[in-house]
Amino acid sequence: KVHRIVCIPGDGIGVDITDAAIKVLTTLSKTLGGFEFDFTTLDWSSKNYVQRGWYMPPDGLAQLKRYDAIYFGAVGWPDVPDHISLWGLILPIRKTLNQYVNVRPTRILEGTKSPLADCKREDLDWMIIRENSEGEYSGQGGTSHEGSPHTIATEISIFTRAGTERIMRFAFDTARSRPRKKLTMVTKSNAQRHGMVLWDTIFYEVAKEYEDVEIDKMLVDAMTVRMVLNPKSLDTIVATNLHADILSDLAAALSGSIGIAPSSNLDPTRANPSMFEPIHGSAPDIAGKGIANPVGAFWSAAEMVRWVGEEKAADALMKAVENVTARGTKTKDLGGSEGTEGVTDAVCAEIETL
Amino acid sequence: KVHRIVCIPGDGIGVDITDAAIKVLTTLSKTLGGFEFDFTTLDWSSKNYVQRGWYMPPDGLAQLKRYDAIYFGAVGWPDVPDHISLWGLILPIRKTLNQYVNVRPTRILEGTKSPLADCKREDLDWMIIRENSEGEYSGQGGTSHEGSPHTIATEISIFTRAGTERIMRFAFDTARSRPRKKLTMVTKSNAQRHGMVLWDTIFYEVAKEYEDVEIDKMLVDAMTVRMVLNPKSLDTIVATNLHADILSDLAAALSGSIGIAPSSNLDPTRANPSMFEPIHGSAPDIAGKGIANPVGAFWSAAEMVRWVGEEKAADALMKAVENVTARGTKTKDLGGSEGTEGVTDAVCAEIETL
Ligand SMILES: CC(C)[C@H](C(=O)O)[C@@H](O)C(=O)O
Ligand SMILES: CC(C)[C@H](C(=O)O)[C@@H](O)C(=O)O
Numbered sequence: 001k002v003h004r005i006v007c008i009p010g011d012g013i014g015v016d017i018t019d020a021a022i023k024v025l026t027t028l029s030k031t032l033g034g035f036e037f038d039f040t041t042l043d044w045s046s047k048n049y050v051q052r053g054w055y056m057p058p059d060g061l062a063q064l065k066r067y068d069a070i071y072f073g074a075v076g077w078p079d080v081p082d083h084i085s086l087w088g089l090i091l092p093i094r095k096t097l098n099q100y101v102n103v104r105p106t107r108i109l110e111g112t113k114s115p116l117a118d119c120k121r122e123d124l125d126w127m128i129i130r131e132n133s134e135g136e137y138s139g140q141g142g143t144s145h146e147g148s149p150h151t152i153a154t155e156i157s158i159f160t161r162a163g164t165e166r167i168m169r170f171a172f173d174t175a176r177s178r179p180r181k182k183l184t185m186v187t188k189s190n191a192q193r194h195g196m197v198l199w200d201t202i203f204y205e206v207a208k209e210y211e212d213v214e215i216d217k218m219l220v221d222a223m224t225v226r227m228v229l230n231p232k233s234l235d236t237i238v239a240t241n242l243h244a245d246i247l248s249d250l251a252a253a254l255s256g257s258i259g260i261a262p263s264s265n266l267d268p269t270r271a272n273p274s275m276f277e278p279i280h281g282s283a284p285d286i287a288g289k290g291i292a293n294p295v296g297a298f299w300s301a302a303e304m305v306r307w308v309g310e311e312k313a314a315d316a317l318m319k320a321v322e323n324v325t326a327r328g329t330k331t332k333d334l335g336g337s338e339g340t341e342g343v344t345d346a347v348c349a350e351i352e353t354l
Numbered sequence: 355k356v357h358r359i360v361c362i363p364g365d366g367i368g369v370d371i372t373d374a375a376i377k378v379l380t381t382l383s384k385t386l387g388g389f390e391f392d393f394t395t396l397d398w399s400s401k402n403y404v405q406r407g408w409y410m411p412p413d414g415l416a417q418l419k420r421y422d423a424i425y426f427g428a429v430g431w432p433d434v435p436d437h438i439s440l441w442g443l444i445l446p447i448r449k450t451l452n453q454y455v456n457v458r459p460t461r462i463l464e465g466t467k468s469p470l471a472d473c474k475r476e477d478l479d480w481m482i483i484r485e486n487s488e489g490e491y492s493g494q495g496g497t498s499h500e501g502s503p504h505t506i507a508t509e510i511s512i513f514t515r516a517g518t519e520r521i522m523r524f525a526f527d528t529a530r531s532r533p534r535k536k537l538t539m540v541t542k543s544n545a546q547r548h549g550m551v552l553w554d555t556i557f558y559e560v561a562k563e564y565e566d567v568e569i570d571k572m573l574v575d576a577m578t579v580r581m582v583l584n585p586k587s588l589d590t591i592v593a594t595n596l597h598a599d600i601l602s603d604l605a606a607a608l609s610g611s612i613g614i615a616p617s618s619n620l621d622p623t624r625a626n627p628s629m630f631e632p633i634h635g636s637a638p639d640i641a642g643k644g645i646a647n648p649v650g651a652f653w654s655a656a657e658m659v660r661w662v663g664e665e666k667a668a669d670a671l672m673k674a675v676e677n678v679t680a681r682g683t684k685t686k687d688l689g690g691s692e693g694t695e696g697v698t699d700a701v702c703a704e705i706e707t708l
Contacts, residue, residue, distance in 0.1 A: 082544035082573075083551060091545070115582055117471040141511075141548040151515035153549040157495075161505035188596065190436035191445070194495040195507040197437060219436075221603035222635070224578070228469055228607040242542065246600060249575035253582040281576070 001035045003308045006067040006273075010089070011046045012282030014073025016290070017297035020344040021071060024294075024317065025301055027348040032313050040067070046077035046085050055088035061096050065272060069304050070097075072277035073297075078284055087139065090277075094132055097272035099265035100163065101170050102130035102244070103303070104279065106251040106261060109295070111326035112334050114254055116228065123232040126251055127178065129171040130244030132265055134163045135195070137241040159195035159240075161202065168206040170268060171238035175213045182214045182235035186223050186243050199240065224250060248279060257333040259293030262300035264307065276304035290339045293331040295321060298347060320350035355389045357662045360421040360627075364443070365400045366636030368427025370644065371651035374698040375425060378648075378671065379655055381702040386667050394421070400431035400439050409442035415450045419626060423658050424451075426631035427651075432638055441493065444631075448486055451626035453619035454517065455524050456484035456598070457657070458633065460605040460615060463649070465680035466688050468608055470582065478585040480605055481532065483525040484598030486619055488517045489549070491595040513549035513594075515556065522560040524622060525592035529567045536568045536589035540577050540597050553594065578604060602633060611687040613647030616654035618661065630658035644693045647685040649675060652701060674704040 005025075009018035022039055029036050042063075044055050055075075057063070064070055075089045076082055093099070106128065108114055108121040140156035168185075175183035185203045189196035200217065207215050218226060220243045226233065227250060239247055252261035258280045265275040278296030286292055298321050306314035329346040330336025338346070359379075363372035376393055383390050396417075398409050409429075411417075418424055429443045430436055447453070460482065462468055462475040494510035522539075529537035539557045543550035554571065561569050572580060574597045580587065581604060593601055606615035612634045619629040632650030640646055652675050660668035683700040684690025692700070 076544065081551075083547035086544045087547060115471060116469050118469065136542075137545050139547070141546075143548050143552065145515075149515055151552065153513045153552040155511040155513075155546045155549045157509040157511070159507045159509075161503055188490075188599075190430065190440045191491050191596070191599075192495075192509045193437035193441060193493070194497050195509045197435075198497065198505060198507040221599045222612075224600060224604035225607040225612050228604065229611075242545070245542075245545075245575045246578060250578035250582065250604065253579040257583075258576075258579050 002038050003035060003069065004038045004040070004067045005069050005071055005304070006064060007039055007041045007071045008044050009041065009073040010044065010075040010282065011077045012074055012284050012287035013280070013292035014075065014282050016288070016292045016340050017278060017294045018071065018073040020294035020340055021297040021301045023344055024298055024347050024351070025305070027351050028305070028313055028317055031351050031354070032316060035310055035313070044089055046075065046080045049085070049088065050079050055085070056092070061092065064093065064097065067273050068308050069273050070275035071301065071304060072275050074277070074280065074282035076282045091137065091139070093275060094265050097275070098133070098267040098269065099272070099275055100131070100133040100166060101266040101268060102132035103264040103266060104128040104130060104244070104248040104251070104261065106248070106255045108255050109260060109325045110322040111328060111330065112256045112260070114256060116231070116254060119231055119254070124255055126234055127174055127236045128244055128248045128251060129167065129174055129236065129238045130248065131163065131167040131239070131241050134158050134160060135241035157195055159198050161198070164199055164202045165206060167238065168203055171236060172206060172210040172213055175236035176210060178236060180235040181212060184216050184218055184234055184237050186218050186220050186237060186239035186247065188220045188243070190219060220247070223247060227251065227254060252279060257293060259331065259333045260295040260299065262296055262303055264300070264303045266307070274307055276300040276307070290341060291331060292340050293333050294340050294344055295325065316351065316354050320347050320354060323350050356392050357389060357423065358392045358421045359394070359423050359425055359658070360418060361393055361395045361425045362398050363395065363427040364398065364429040364636065365431045366428055366638050366641035367634070367646035368429065368636050370642065370646045370694050371632060371648045372425065372427040374648035374694055375651045375655045377698055378652055378701050378705070379659070381705050382659070382667055382671055385705050386670060389664055389667070398443055400429065400434045403439070403442065404433050409439070410446070415446065418447065418451065421627050422662050423627050424629035425655065425658060426629050428631070428634065428636035430636045445491065445493070447629060448619050451629070452487070452621040452623065453626070453629055454485070454487040454520060455620040455622060456486040457618040457620060458482040458484060458598070458602040458605070458615065460602070460609045462609050463614060463679045464676040465682060465684065466610045466614070468610060470585070470608060473585055473608070478609055480588055481528055481590045482598055482602045482605060483521065483528055483590065483592045484602065485517065485521040485593070485595050488512050488514060489595035511549055513552050515552070518553055518556045519560060521592065522557055525590060526560060526564040526567055529590035530564060532590060534589040535566060538570050538572055538588055538591050540572050540574050540591060540593035540601065542574050542597070544573060574601070577601060581605065581608060606633060611647060613685065613687045614649040614653065616650055616657055618654070618657045620661070628661055630654040630661070644695060645685060646694050647687050648694050648698055649679065670705065670708050674701050674708060677704050
């Protein structure tokens with residue numbers, strides 16, 4: 001079986017870690033056998049944007065639809081304002097390909113630790129379900145009286161019943177599939193009384209269909225406190241596009257490093273390819289130095305492998321990664337002294353011995 | 355000199371800690387002499403809302419204007435949807451009385467510690483400046499097709515040049531007044547390309563007037579990572595209404611407990627009274643049990659005392675609080691075993707010995 005993967009390394013360490021992921025995935029398929037990856041790499045990056053004026057060609061999204069999955073490195077480079085690069089590349093992919101769920105698991109990998117003094121490995125095991133298609137990332141809003149003292153700019157967050165119901169159902173299904181069957185829903189419905197109140201309402205409505213799932217509701221500000229002071233009390237979490245963006249970065253930090261955290265941008269209908277990317281950015285300060293942590297990239301790759309149907313291979317890859325971190329073969333952000341290549345080679349070697 | 359203070363204890367532990375604050379402030383003025391507090395207490399609460407249908411009477415805001423400062427406990431109670439209680443009481447006060455700055459200092463008090471394993475007391479000393487009048491708390495937006503499958507709700511964030519310039523200037527002035535003279539500005543201008551880009555633009559414009567202040571810019575998601583993993587690198591922080599709401603709760607947790615964190619809602623023009631409140635909420639689960647941590651209330655009271663011009667008394671109050679925490683007289687959230695009254699009496703006794 002051949003899985004056709006399109007890679008968009010993008011900018012900065014996106015390139016380093018996509019290379020690493022391809023290497024590891026190739027070793028995985030060769031070692032396990034029974035399936036293959038056919039990789040295509042697209043040079044859609046800020047560097048090329050500066051030269052030719054576009055991130056994706058006019059038929060870019062149509063091109064992506066031809067593949068089974070998209071592997072994404074990172075986008076963003078000092079040359080280009082961030083809102084241009086993101087709206088030129090990653091955001092239109094998420095939105096147009098109907099990737100309305102962003103799944104962000106967080107746990108403390110073997111051989112690593114939380115910066116929280118009292119947080120043991122088993123205390124932090126979260127699954128953050130991020131609404132990925134609307135909310136604060138609608139793109140709507142604008143600027144009036146630009147350049148005058150009366151300039152006024154708006155950001156419009158859009159919450160639809162359809163968009164909210166589908167993410168709630170996905171979150172409840174996820175919670176149900178996990179041993180603890182707990183779902184915490186996050187909003188800021190005390191201060192934002194329109195869309196956030198709709199979220200609350202739909203959450204309680206959908207909850208009625210999932211009586212085996214234990215639910216609670218948090219305000220986003222108080223949620224950060226709970227994550228820090230009572231990580232054990234949380235299991236599955238559902239939040240808006242912006243809130244989950246913030247909470248998932250915090251989650252990654254509390255699990256040890258932003259360098260390990262994966263994300264899956266899913267179209268659960270499978271009408272379009274889904275996209276897999278580590279949650280870290282392009283990190284211009286360490287780009288090309290060979291020191292980027294490839295673990296988030298490997299974990300994202302494992303989620304991709306699982307999504308295309310190779311469950312066993314996904315488990316094997318994660319096992320290899322954790323065997324390697326357990327032995328202390330880690331980059332600096334995790335307290336180790338290896339580079340990207342050292343960790344990558346160790347994971348490849350580990351796969352071969354599994 | 356008599357300072358006329360109007361107290362709104364509000365709901366839940368708001369009542370417990372306002373009582374405690376009044377006790378401590380009374381001891382402070384009696385012991386130090388030279389000034390007095392004239393307290394008026396208003397019964398604007400959710401309990402009364404349920405009975406009479408309003409939080410504030412029609413002339414409520416006009417009443418508040420007659421005082422030198424407002425001391426606020428907390429608002430929010432399970433009987434009343436949160437967006438009703440907040441928009442009925444705290445938010446109109448902040449907005450109508452032109453309290454466009456919300457100042458939220460965070461540091462680790464003597465005798466307390468951060469939940470972060472590697473964070474020493476001197477590593478965390480932040481001053482968060484929150485925009486308090488517009489942004490995500492504009493209240494604009496609405497719901498269409500309510501009750502139909504096509505329901506759509508919006509939240510509109512409003513950013514004006516005037517509103518942004520004034521908060522930036524306040525933040526730069528604050529940064530300049532602190533030893534490290536560092537200011538970190540937070541936005542999400544990569545995903546939100548209208549209002550957030552205006553923030554970035556005005557930040558760099560205003561920065562030109564403050565060349566002695568060292569600046570940097572963070573995205574709100576990455577900011578949470580930096581707060582957890584590199585607290586020492588931060589000093590003064592300026593962020594939007596929502597972002598700073600989230601970051602200040604996180605900051606409080608990282609400094610040990612949400613129970614210690616103060617906030618000052620300031621009208622820097624002094625045309626209106628400013629309002630002082632701990633950042634914790636009404637905490638229905640522990641209300642009336644005598645166990646609420648009054649330290650955030652005392653710290654908020656100290657900021658109020660400073661604002662009305664009694665600098666020495668403010669310093670004395672904070673010294674007394676920290677002498678008490680240093681000795682281990684603390685509530686449970688800080689690892690101690692005292693109740694609200696125990697801590698309050700200890701602070702009063704300490705003031706008398708200073
Ligand atoms: C790059 C950016 C648009 C993105 C986001 O905000 O969604 C990133 O922070 C993430 O978490 O995937
Ligand atoms: C009570 C609520 C409106 C408030 C806010 O969001 O501003 C609170 O969380 C705070 O931080 O003061």
